[in-house]
Amino acid sequence: MSNVNGKRFLKPGKYLMMGNVAMAEGALSSGLKFFGGYPITPSTEVIEHLAKRLPEVGGCCMQMEDELASINAVMGASLVGAKAMTATSGPGLSLMTETISMAANIEIPFVFCDVQRCGPGTGFVTVPHHNDIGLTRFAGNGEFEVIAFAPMSCQELFDLTITAFNYAETYRCPIFILSDAYLGHIHEVVNIPPKEEILKRVIDRTIPKDTKGAKFTYEDIKTHKLTIPKPYIVGTEFCPPLIIHLPHNQDGILMPEENSLRFMKIMIDKIRDNIDKISLTEEYKLDDAEIIIISYGLPVRASYRAVDLARKKGIKVGIFRLITVWPFPKEKVKQVVAGAKAIIVPEMNYTGVIAEQVERVTDLNIPVIKVPKVATLHHPDDILKAIEEVAK
Amino acid sequence: MSNVNGKRFLKPGKYLMMGNVAMAEGALSSGLKFFGGYPITPSTEVIEHLAKRLPEVGGCCMQMEDELASINAVMGASLVGAKAMTATSGPGLSLMTETISMAANIEIPFVFCDVQRCGPGTGFVTVPHHNDIGLTRFAGNGEFEVIAFAPMSCQELFDLTITAFNYAETYRCPIFILSDAYLGHIHEVVNIPPKEEILKRVIDRTIPKDTKGAKFTYEDIKTHKLTIPKPYIVGTEFCPPLIIHLPHNQDGILMPEENSLRFMKIMIDKIRDNIDKISLTEEYKLDDAEIIIISYGLPVRASYRAVDLARKKGIKVGIFRLITVWPFPKEKVKQVVAGAKAIIVPEMNYTGVIAEQVERVTDLNIPVIKVPKVATLHHPDDILKAIEEVAK
Amino acid sequence: MSDDVRYPSEKPEHPYFDSSFSGMLLGTLVSRFCGGCGYGSIGQLYTRVFEDEKLDPKLYPLVIGIGCYSQIFFLVHKNAQKMLTLHGRAPAVATGMKMANPKMKPIIFSGDGDCLGIGGNHFIHLCRRNLDCILFIFNNSIYGMTGGQAAPTTLYGAMSTTTPYKMFEPRSDGVELALAAGASYVARTTVAHPRTLMKYFKKALKHKGTSVIEVITPCVTYFGRKNLDNLGSKGEKGEIMDTGGKMFEWIKKNSIHINQAKFMSKEELFNKYIIGEFRYDPSKSEYSEEYKKIQNIAMKGD
Amino acid sequence: MSDDVRYPSEKPEHPYFDSSFSGMLLGTLVSRFCGGCGYGSIGQLYTRVFEDEKLDPKLYPLVIGIGCYSQIFFLVHKNAQKMLTLHGRAPAVATGMKMANPKMKPIIFSGDGDCLGIGGNHFIHLCRRNLDCILFIFNNSIYGMTGGQAAPTTLYGAMSTTTPYKMFEPRSDGVELALAAGASYVARTTVAHPRTLMKYFKKALKHKGTSVIEVITPCVTYFGRKNLDNLGSKGEKGEIMDTGGKMFEWIKKNSIHINQAKFMSKEELFNKYIIGEFRYDPSKSEYSEEYKKIQNIAMKGD
Amino acid sequence: MNRYEIRIVGYGGQGIITLSKMIAYASGICEELLVTQTEAYGAQARGGRSWAEVVIDLDRESKQIDYPKALKPYDLLVILSDAATKEVKKEVIKKEENTGLLIWDSSTILGKFRAASKMKNLGLPIQKMALEKFGDTVYGNTILFGIFTVVTKIFSEESAIETIKQFVPSSTLEKNIEAFKFGKQKAEEFLTQLKEGMS
Amino acid sequence: MNRYEIRIVGYGGQGIITLSKMIAYASGICEELLVTQTEAYGAQARGGRSWAEVVIDLDRESKQIDYPKALKPYDLLVILSDAATKEVKKEVIKKEENTGLLIWDSSTILGKFRAASKMKNLGLPIQKMALEKFGDTVYGNTILFGIFTVVTKIFSEESAIETIKQFVPSSTLEKNIEAFKFGKQKAEEFLTQLKEGMS
Amino acid sequence: MLNQHRCQGCEICVSVCPTGILEMSDQLNMRVAFLPKVKEGKEKYCTACKRCEYACPIWAIYIVPEIENEITVKKEEAKI
Amino acid sequence: MLNQHRCQGCEICVSVCPTGILEMSDQLNMRVAFLPKVKEGKEKYCTACKRCEYACPIWAIYIVPEIENEITVKKEEAKI
Ligand SMILES: Cc1ncc(C[n+]2csc(CCOP(=O)(O)OP(=O)(O)O)c2C)c(N)n1
Ligand SMILES: Cc1ncc(C[n+]2csc(CCOP(=O)(O)OP(=O)(O)O)c2C)c(N)n1
Numbered sequence A, B: 001m002s003n004v005n006g007k008r009f010l011k012p013g014k015y016l017m018m019g020n021v022a023m024a025e026g027a028l029s030s031g032l033k034f035f036g037g038y039p040i041t042p043s044t045e046v047i048e049h050l051a052k053r054l055p056e057v058g059g060c061c062m063q064m065e066d067e068l069a070s071i072n073a074v075m076g077a078s079l080v081g082a083k084a085m086t087a088t089s090g091p092g093l094s095l096m097t098e099t100i101s102m103a104a105n106i107e108i109p110f111v112f113c114d115v116q117r118c119g120p121g122t123g124f125v126t127v128p129h130h131n132d133i134g135l136t137r138f139a140g141n142g143e144f145e146v147i148a149f150a151p152m153s154c155q156e157l158f159d160l161t162i163t164a165f166n167y168a169e170t171y172r173c174p175i176f177i178l179s180d181a182y183l184g185h186i187h188e189v190v191n192i193p194p195k196e197e198i199l200k201r202v203i204d205r206t207i208p209k210d211t212k213g214a215k216f217t218y219e220d221i222k223t224h225k226l227t228i229p230k231p232y233i234v235g236t237e238f239c240p241p242l243i244i245h246l247p248h249n250q251d252g253i254l255m256p257e258e259n260s261l262r263f264m265k266i267m268i269d270k271i272r273d274n275i276d277k278i279s280l281t282e283e284y285k286l287d288d289a290e291i292i293i294i295s296y297g298l299p300v301r302a303s304y305r306a307v308d309l310a311r312k313k314g315i316k317v318g319i320f321r322l323i324t325v326w327p328f329p330k331e332k333v334k335q336v337v338a339g340a341k342a343i344i345v346p347e348m349n350y351t352g353v354i355a356e357q358v359e360r361v362t363d364l365n366i367p368v369i370k371v372p373k374v375a376t377l378h379h380p381d382d383i384l385k386a387i388e389e390v391a392k
Numbered sequence C, D: 001m002s003d004d005v006r007y008p009s010e011k012p013e014h015p016y017f018d019s020s021f022s023g024m025l026l027g028t029l030v031s032r033f034c035g036g037c038g039y040g041s042i043g044q045l046y047t048r049v050f051e052d053e054k055l056d057p058k059l060y061p062l063v064i065g066i067g068c069y070s071q072i073f074f075l076v077h078k079n080a081q082k083m084l085t086l087h088g089r090a091p092a093v094a095t096g097m098k099m100a101n102p103k104m105k106p107i108i109f110s111g112d113g114d115c116l117g118i119g120g121n122h123f124i125h126l127c128r129r130n131l132d133c134i135l136f137i138f139n140n141s142i143y144g145m146t147g148g149q150a151a152p153t154t155l156y157g158a159m160s161t162t163t164p165y166k167m168f169e170p171r172s173d174g175v176e177l178a179l180a181a182g183a184s185y186v187a188r189t190t191v192a193h194p195r196t197l198m199k200y201f202k203k204a205l206k207h208k209g210t211s212v213i214e215v216i217t218p219c220v221t222y223f224g225r226k227n228l229d230n231l232g233s234k235g236e237k238g239e240i241m242d243t244g245g246k247m248f249e250w251i252k253k254n255s256i257h258i259n260q261a262k263f264m265s266k267e268e269l270f271n272k273y274i275i276g277e278f279r280y281d282p283s284k285s286e287y288s289e290e291y292k293k294i295q296n297i298a299m300k301g302d
Numbered sequence E, F: 001m002n003r004y005e006i007r008i009v010g011y012g013g014q015g016i017i018t019l020s021k022m023i024a025y026a027s028g029i030c031e032e033l034l035v036t037q038t039e040a041y042g043a044q045a046r047g048g049r050s051w052a053e054v055v056i057d058l059d060r061e062s063k064q065i066d067y068p069k070a071l072k073p074y075d076l077l078v079i080l081s082d083a084a085t086k087e088v089k090k091e092v093i094k095k096e097e098n099t100g101l102l103i104w105d106s107s108t109i110l111g112k113f114r115a116a117s118k119m120k121n122l123g124l125p126i127q128k129m130a131l132e133k134f135g136d137t138v139y140g141n142t143i144l145f146g147i148f149t150v151v152t153k154i155f156s157e158e159s160a161i162e163t164i165k166q167f168v169p170s171s172t173l174e175k176n177i178e179a180f181k182f183g184k185q186k187a188e189e190f191l192t193q194l195k196e197g198m199s
Numbered sequence G, H: 001m002l003n004q005h006r007c008q009g010c011e012i013c014v015s016v017c018p019t020g021i022l023e024m025s026d027q028l029n030m031r032v033a034f035l036p037k038v039k040e041g042k043e044k045y046c047t048a049c050k051r052c053e054y055a056c057p058i059w060a061i062y063i064v065p066e067i068e069n070e071i072t073v074k075k076e077e078a079k080i
C-alpha cells in the first residue's frame, strides 16, 4: 500500500479544474487505490478521470455492472487495505443504502461522493438539487451515524476529499461528500500544494506493529471504553477471525441480542462524542448579527453576496456555515442562534431538512425562515429579499 | 378488477391471527390483486400466506428474484389497475428506495409493509427495532412526502392495512405500514367484520366514466389548483400518453426545469395540505396531564400500563399516540405539548427520530426525554421510571 | 426541452410520420437523437409495425428502460401507452403488468447497458419464467446516455471514456444469456437489416413466451467517432466512423449470419456479431398461463 | 446464541476437528445446522482441504453470502479469514478484494438463492470477467434461512412455503449461466460425492480464472421433510425424505453424470442434476492479469 | 383489567409454540377473552432455546390488553428444559392463593430442581409419559393442555376439545383426546394433593 | 471584489464551452486572477441550447469569488444563436463607460436584431468567416477569443497565446493563432470605430 | 421525397441504398447538416425498395407513393 | 469412532457407507438423536474408505487411525 507512485500527486501549482475532477484528484492525493463505480450523470467525470489516473498510480478503477456491485467492490477493496471510494448520484445512492448500512456496521472506511441531481425518480439529471440530505443521514436500514461534508468550491472539493479520507480512517463510518450537478461541473482554479505538504495531511492505512492482542473494532471488552482503533485489514495479521455485520464485539464475535442497544450506542456515540472535532463550520460577520443565515454548500456563496449587500443597507446579518452537515452540531448552533431576531435557512430543496434541525435548537418565538430553491442556484437577491423581509 | 371472488373476505367473526397474517388479510379485504415480494425474516409469513390466498381470489402472488424486482413488479401491477403491495424488512427497504422514489414521482398507489428488524447490515433478524423510521421518511433520492402508519396490535394491522390502501388510492404517495419482528409474530384475536361493512370502507380502483379531458395527475394546468385525481390505469382510456418520472404536467408531458420547484411543492403539499385528514392520533388521559408521553407502535402499549401505574401514584401523565407517524402532525403536537412540564418519548431505537420532531415544536425549556429500547420491548417499568424521574 | 427549434414540415408528409407521438404532439419532428443514431430508425420501424398490424395499444404497453433510447417515446406510435421505468428495471415492471393483467403483452425497450449491465438479473429471470412479452435489447456497444462509457457489450479494443487504455474485458452476449436462462424465442439482427427486424418483431408478436430480440445499432457520437472500423478485424487499416452511414456499413460488415458462423472458428468470430434466429420453441409453457392453472385450482376448492 | 448447550468432546478427537473455527473457539462443536444438513459436510471438507493443502489464510479470504450456509463459519478452518457479506453481493465484494490485492484468490460461498436469485447479476459479471476466484454455489433447491420458500432452482413439482400449489416455474441452471457468461472452469457435483468435491476444489485452487462449482446439498428441514423422493421421476411411488440419509440417497439417484447425460433425452433429464465438469479453459485471459498490463502501460508513460 | 400471565420455556421442537397457541385459541376464540400470544420467534426450526408467552385478560369488560408480554410475577410458568431452570426464582411466580404455579418436566430436567421446591409446583415426566403412553413426545403438549384446562379453569372442557380439533390432524385426534384426558387426570390428582397439603 | 461578468449563449457544438474555459484559463492560470466558469452542462453533445458563464474577479486582493454565476447586468454578453436573442434586453448589460458590451454572430442570427442597436455592440458573421477563412466553424471560438483579449484587456496577449496552446491540438495551432490574430484585428477595428463614435 | 428541414445528414440512406444512387450533396439545411441527393441522372435506377425510407432515423426521406419509381429530392435552397 | 454427544442422528453415514455395514440404532443421545452403529458382527467388512468420515456434517464419526480397519462405536449408554 505504500506504493506512492510518482504520479499520485499533480505538480504543485494552479490548475483550472472541473469540480468532479478536483474531487478525484483530492482522492488520489489521499492515496486512493480503488474506485468502483457505475456511470451516472452528473458524477460521471469522476469515474472517467479515475479510469485514466488510477492505473497510473498502480491502482484500479473498475466500472462495475451496477451500483450494488460498485459499493460492494469498494467495501471489498477497503477490507484488504486499499483506500477506496465510489461516486454516484441520488438514484445510485438509493441502491447502495443497504451496503452503506452494512459498512457502517463493520466499520469499513471509504468515501462516498454524491453528486446530487434533481429527483425524485430519474429526474432532471443535469441540474443541482440538494435532495439527498435526508437520505444520506438515514442511508440504510438500522441505526448509525454518518459524516457528510458540503463543499462549495473546487478547491474545497479537493481539500475536503482529503479530509474525508482522513475521517474515514479515523471514525470508520460512512463519509459523504455532498456535491451537486452544478458544483461538479463548475471550473475553478485549484491550488495543488506540494507533495510533502499533502503527505503531512494524509492519514495512511497502516497496521500496528504489534498485532498480538490487537483491538479491531468498537469498545474495549473489559473497560467498556469507547475506542476507535485503526481499521483492520484482511490478508494481514491485523484482522479479526470473523467479520460479521451483526452486533459483535471487537473480535468480530457475536454479541448476544440483549446487548444490541449497547452496540447501537457505540455506533452512534463514537461520532456524537467527537462532534466538536468532526464538525467543521465557518462564521461570517456573526459578531453583531441579529439575523443569522445558516446554510451549506453553494447557497452559502449566494449568501455572502446577499449579506454584503444587506450590510450596506445597514442590516445586521451574518452567516453560520455548516461545512460538516452531518452530524448536525446541535450545541454549537444552539449557542449561535440564541437571542437572534430571525434565522434564515437557504437550502437547495423544498423540505428544508437542515431547517428542521435548526428548529430543534431554536426558541419557538424566533422565526426560522426557509428559502427553498431547486434545479438552479439561489440568486443573491432571493436571500436578500428574505433578509429584508425579516429586517422590516 | 371487480372480480370480487367469494374468498376475498374471511367469514365474519373472531380469529386467532399472527400479525403478519392479519396484515395480509387486511390487504385481501381491500381488494389486493398483486403481491410481489422476496422472502426476508421477519416479514416472510406475509408472502407465504398470500402465496396461498391470492390465487384463491384470482390474484397473483409472485416471489421475485430480488427486492428490486419485487417493488418494480408491484409498480407494474398497480399501473395496470391492480391493488398491489409488497412486504419486506429493512435490508429490502434499503434496496427498494430508488423505486419508491420513482413511484412517488409518477404517483402510483401501492402499500409497503415494513416488518422492521434490528440492523444495521443484516443484523439480528428476529428481534424488533424501529430503526427504519428515518429511512421511510427519506425513502429514496429526491423530495416527496410519505405516509406511514404504526399499528400496535393484530386488529390494527388488519384495519390500518385497509386504511393504507384507501390512502394509497387517495393520496398516491408511498404508504408504509411500520410493523416489526415482534408485532408481526404476535398472535391475537382479530375481529373480521362482515363483508358488507368492509366493502363500505374500501375505496375501489375505478376510472371516471367520461375519460375525455380527464386529469391524470397533479395540479390543474390552468387554475394551478392542487387536485389529486384517481390514479390512471395503463390499458384503459384513462391513461396519459406518456408516463415519465421527471417533473411533468398532468398529461405526463415534461415540465421545463424552471418549474422543478413547483413540482416539488406539488409532491409535498398534496400531503401537507391534507395533514389533518391524514394524521391519525389517539389521546389517553391527556386532559390534566403535566407529563406527556408521545409514542407510536408497540411502546404505546407499555406506556398505557406505565401511565396507569403512575396515575395510581398520583402523577399526572398522559399519552399522545401517533398512529400516523409520517407526516408528523407538527401543529397538533405543538398544541399538545404547550405548557407541559416534560415530554417523554419512548422509541424502539436509540436515535429518537420522532423525539427530534417533537423537539422542533417544544419550547427549549421543556425537557424532551428519550426512552430508547432496542431488540426487545419496553417494559412498563422502563417508562414508569422515566415518568417518576421527571415527576420528582 | 422548452426551446427546441421546430422545423417546418413539408407535404406530402412521410407516410408514417403522423402516426408517431411527436407527429401528434408537435405537428413536426423533434428527434432528441444525434444525427446518424440508429434509434431513430428503430422508432420509425416500430411505429410502422404498430400501424400496419393495427395493434391495440391497450394490450401492448411499451415499457422503456433508461438510456439514450428512452427518448424514443417521441418517435413511437402516438397511441402506444408508453412508460419510462428505472435504469435496468423494465423487465420487472413488465412482469407485474403482465401478471396483473394477463391479456396484455408488454413490449420492453432496453439498452445493452440497461439490460445486460444493471438489469442483468431481471433479464435472466424474465427469460427463465418465459413470461409472454417481447424484449428488445438495443446494443450500441456503449453507454450513450451518460456520455460514452464502456458497456458490458463493448467490443474488445474499443475506446470509451472509461476504457482510455482500450477495452480489455470479455463482452456479455445477450443472446447466449437469454438462451441459457431459458427464453423461448431468441434472435439477433441489426438496424442495417430493417426488413429482418420487422420480420422478427412480427414473429415475436405472435409467439407466446419471452421473445428476446437483440438489435445492433450505431452510436455515432460516442462509439463511432471514437473508434475505427477495423475493430472487428485486426490488421486492416481502420477508418473513423463519424457518420451514421459509415456505422451502418461497419455493422453490416461486422455481422455474420448464424448459418455462416457455424463454419467459422472462434478466432474468426472474435468481436463479430452473429445474427439470425437462435431459438424458437413455441412448446415451452408460458408463465402466466401456468399461473392461470394454479388460480383455477385455488379458486375451485371450498 | 449465548445458551447453546455445549457437548462434551471425546478423545481421540476427529482428526480435523481441532482445525475448525469452533474447535478453536469453543473447544467443542456447536453446529448451527439441522441434523442431516449437507452444509456440515461441506464445511468439514473445506477445512480438510484447507489443512491438507496448507493454504495461506492471508491469500484465500473466504467471502460468505447470506443463507443457512453463512453459519458455516463455525466449521471452516480456524485460520481462514472469513467475512459475511450481504445477501447476493459476495461476488462483488470478492472482486474488490482481488483487484485491490491481486495476490489474493478469494473463495466465495453462496447459496442457490444468494447466487442465482438476488445475486444473479454479480454472478454473471464475475464469470464474464473471469476474475481469478472460486465460487461455490450450494444448491439445496430451497431458501433454507428464511424458512423454506422456493428458490430459482427449486425442482418442478416441489412443495415450498411459497409454492403451496407446487412449483411450476422453470428452474435456473447455475452451470448453464456460468457457461454462457464466460466462466473458465465450471463443474457440478454433490455432497454425496465428497471425493469429487475435494478433487474439483483442488483443481480450482490451481486454475487461474473464475471457477464455478455447484454443489447439490440436502436441506432436510425445508425440502426433504416437505417432499417425496419421486420428485424427479414421476410414476414411482414416493417416500418422504425426512433424514439426511434419505436425502443423500435421493441426491445420488437424481444425479446423472455428464457423460451419461449426453445420451439421454430432455425428458429423461427433466428435474435431474447433471454432474461433472462442463468447461475447463485455462487459456482464457484472467481479469486481474489483464488489468496489470494496463497498469504497466499507464505507469510507464511520462 | 385482570391479567393472567403465562410463560412456557424449553427447546424449539418441543411444541411450546403450539401449546401456547392452543391456550390462546381456547381463551380468545372459544371463550372470547382478550388474549395475546408471543413467542421466541425464529428458534423453532433449528432447535435452539425457545419460549412462548400468553397473556389472558380475565376481565370481560376490558377493550384491549395493554402490554402484550407476560409480566413477572407469572400466574403460570412451564419449564420444559434443563437450561431454562435458571430463570426460575422465587420472585417470578405469584403467591396469591388461587394462582402462581410452576409446571416442569421431570423427564428432561435432571438433577435436583431446588428452586421448584420453594413454590407451588407440579413436576411430571411429561415427555417420557408421552413417548411411553402415546408413542411420540408431541403428545406432551396435549397432556400439558389437559393439565392447564383443569388447573386454571379459564376455559371449559368443551372449549378445550374444540381447540384440540382445530390444532391436531384428524388422524391423531383420538389419541390426542386421550392424552388430554390423561393430563386432566394428572391435574386433578395434583389439585387434590394440593388441597390436602393445604388443609 | 470587482467582478467581471461574462455570459455566452448559443447551441451545443458551437464551442461555447471551450471559449469560456479558455477565458477562464487565461485569467485564472496565466494571470492568477480568481475565476469561475460554469456551463449549461449536458446539452453539449446532442446540440441543444447551451450557455457558459465566466466570472473573473479583477481585484487581486480577494480570497474567493462569492456567487459563481454571472450576475446581471453583464460586462460582456456573447450571443451566437437566433433563439438566444430573446434574452438580450437593455437592462442585462452594464452601462458604465469601460464595460458593457454585446458581441453577436450575424451569420447565425437572422433578421433585424433590434435589441442590439440599443447598446454597445459588435456584430460579426463569426462562424461564416471561420468557415470561409479557416475551413471550419470551430475557428469561430478562436476568433472570439482574439476579440475578447483585445476588448477586455483582462489578460495579456502572451497569456492568450499560452492558453491557445493548451487548448488546441498542436496540428491546428498555427491556424488557430491566425484566427486569433484575425479576431484581434476585428476587435481593434471595432475599438477604433467605437472611440470615433464616442468622440 | 426528402423533408430537408428534418434531415440530420447522417448518410444512412446513402449507405443502405442497394443501387447506390444516393450521395451526400454540399447543401446545408438549417440544422447545419448536409443533405443527401440522388446522383445526377440516376433517378431512374431507383427500385423503390424503400430501404432508405425504413432506415432514415428521422422520417426525412421516403418514397412518394404516387410516383413510386422515383425519388424526388426537393432542390429548394436551404434557408440558412 | 463416534462422538455420540455430537451426532445429530442424520443417517448420512449409513447412506454413504459402500459396504452397508452401518445402521441406525435405537440409542438416543442428549440431543434426542438416534445413533448409528455397525451392524452386529460386520465390523470386519469396514474398508476404511472414510466415506462416513467425509460425509458426517458434524465431525461425529471418523475412522480411528491406529485401528484403521475397524470402526469403533462406543457403546456407552447415552446419558439422557
Ligand atoms: C440507477 C441508475 N444508475 C445509473 C444511471 C445512469 N444511466 C442512465 S442511462 C445509462 C446507460 C445507458 O446505456 P444503454 O442502456 O446501453 O443505453 P444507451 O444510452 O447506450 O442507449 C446510465 C448508466 C441511472 N439513470 N440510474
Ligand atoms: C436483501 C435481503 N433480502 C432478503 C434476505 C433474507 N434472506 C436471507 S438468506 C435468504 C435465502 C437464502 O437462500 P440460499 O442462498 O439458497 O441459502 P440457504 O439458506 O438455502 O442455504 C434470504 C431470502 C436478506 N438477508 N437480505
Ligand code: SF4
Residues within 6 Å of the ligand: C032, C033, C034, C036, C037, C038, C039, C068, C069, C140, C144, C145, C218, C219, C220, C221, C222, C223
Ligand atoms: S449518444 Fe449515441 S446512442 Fe445516444 S443519441 Fe447520440 S448516437 Fe444515439
Ligand code: SF4
Residues within 6 Å of the ligand: D032, D033, D034, D036, D037, D038, D039, D068, D069, D140, D144, D145, D218, D219, D220, D221, D222, D223
Ligand atoms: S434449514 Fe435446511 S439448509 Fe438450513 S440448516 Fe436446516 S437443513 Fe440445512
Ligand code: SF4
Residues within 6 Å of the ligand: C036, G002, G006, G007, G008, G009, G010, G011, G012, G013, G014, G035, G036, G055, G056, G057, G058, G059, G060, G061
Ligand atoms: S437517412 Fe434521413 S436523416 Fe440521414 S441523411 Fe438520409 S435523409 Fe438525412
Ligand code: SF4
Residues within 6 Å of the ligand: H002, H006, H007, H008, H009, H010, H011, H012, H013, H014, H035, H036, H055, H056, H057, H058, H059, H060, H061
Ligand atoms: S453422519 Fe455423523 S451425525 Fe449423522 S448419524 Fe452418522 S455419526 Fe451421526
